[in-house]
Amino acid sequence: MKVAVECQSPLLQKSLEIFLSRYLTSSKKSDIIIRDEECLEDARCFYVSSSANADLMKPFSKSQLILALEKKYNELYPRTNNTLNAAVQKEENTTMDFSILEKRIEALTQEYQANILRAVKAFYEK
DSSP: OOEEEEOSOHHHHHHHHHHTTTTBOOTTTOSEEEESSOOSSOTTEEEEESSTTSSEESSOOHHHHHHHHHHHHHHHOHHHHHHHHHHHHHHHHSOOOOHHHHHHHHHHHHHHHHHHHHHHHHHHTO
8 A cells, every 4th residue: 555645734644654664655556645735636636624525533542543545545446455465465364583683692692691601700809
């Protein structure tokens, strides 16, 4: 999902940019354009306002924003959603190999243990 933010309110603009930093793109490349003014001519328009006819009513949380955007995206691109979900599930199902990390942690633990033993021996040898 690619999102562009075009708001008149600088505060709303910046808040949305922070919330959606990983989804941001230019308005030409975007799947959804978030605006704080009602726009009837563009199907990609996502209207954020305090009025009842808004796609998302203010105030809202980041999770409410993401869920509302996903709902809008699913309405606009229903076929694409199935392939996206399949890709996400495939990515989640792949197991990561932690053997290198485990070896590094083991080496650090042994080094830490050796340093502690040296400090204790040095303390009692005085």
